[in-house]
Structure formats: C-alpha cells, structure tokens
Amino acid sequence: MISALCYIFVFLVPIIVLVTDMKNSRFTKIHAYQGLVFGGMAVGYWILFCVCTFIVGAALGGGFIAAAVQCVLWVFAFVPTALGLYFAYLVYTKEQVVLPFVTDATRGVFKDL
Structure with missing residues (x-):
C-alpha cells in the first residue's frame, strides 16, 4: 500500500519511506526511488506545459480564440496526475x-537498485 502512495504523493511519501525503517524492504525502497523520479518528471512536464500554454496564448494574440484554446489545453495539465494514479494502481495490484x-x-x- 505504501509503495502505491509513492506515485500519488510524489515527494512526501518517498522521502518518509527513505528516512524510516520502511527502506529495509527492497520493494518499497525501489518504489520510493521511482516515486521521486516520477515526481521530478512531473514537475518538468508541468513547467514545459506552462511555457507551451503561454506561448500558444501569446501566438494567438489573446482574445476569445486564445482563451478557448488555452481552456482546452488545460486538460493536458492533469496527465501527470492520471499517470500517477495509474502507476499506483499497477503497483497496488501486482x-x-x-x-x-x-x-x-x-x-x-540511483545506482544501488
């Protein structure tokens, strides 16, 4: 269960796992490290997404069309959250x-895996 939470609370739970005795379990330790890497990837995706959304809005010159396109683009902001929930489901069931x-x-x- 704790291994699945590493993909939902991407920085909090993996750090708790790695600083407590839960790191003694190889399974939990691997998923804590993967949760940290996934969190870093999610932050990188979010920064790139915000920059691209800003560029698209600026390229369209503002107005109604730019606002409509940006509203549609915000659906893609939830991609890391959806992936985190999917990864948590996979880890929980397998x-x-x-x-x-x-x-x-x-x-x-992390070379020690």
Whole structure:
C-alpha cells in the first residue's frame, strides 16, 4: 500500500519511506526511488506545459480564440496526475512492475537498485 502512495504523493511519501525503517524492504525502497523520479518528471512536464500554454496564448494574440484554446489545453495539465494514479494502481495490484521511462530513469539516477 505504501509503495502505491509513492506515485500519488510524489515527494512526501518517498522521502518518509527513505528516512524510516520502511527502506529495509527492497520493494518499497525501489518504489520510493521511482516515486521521486516520477515526481521530478512531473514537475518538468508541468513547467514545459506552462511555457507551451503561454506561448500558444501569446501566438494567438489573446482574445476569445486564445482563451478557448488555452481552456482546452488545460486538460493536458492533469496527465501527470492520471499517470500517477495509474502507476499506483499497477503497483497496488501486482508484485513488481516495470514502468515505462520511469524505471530506466531511476536505474540511471540511483545506482544501488
């Protein structure tokens, strides 16, 4: 259960796992590291999304069309949240899962896995 929460509360739960005795479980430790990497990716996505939304709004020159396009674009702001919920579901229902991009990035950042 705690491993699944690492993908929903992406910075809080993984840090709690890594500073307490829960890090002794290899399964929980792996998902805590992956939760941190996923959180970093989500923050990067959100920054890129905000910049792109601003550029699209500026390119359209403001007005009704720009506002309508930006309202539609905000649907994509929830992509990291939806992915986090999906990853949490996968971890909760299966033993060990390989998450696309996240597992490879985690192995690249943290060598002790």
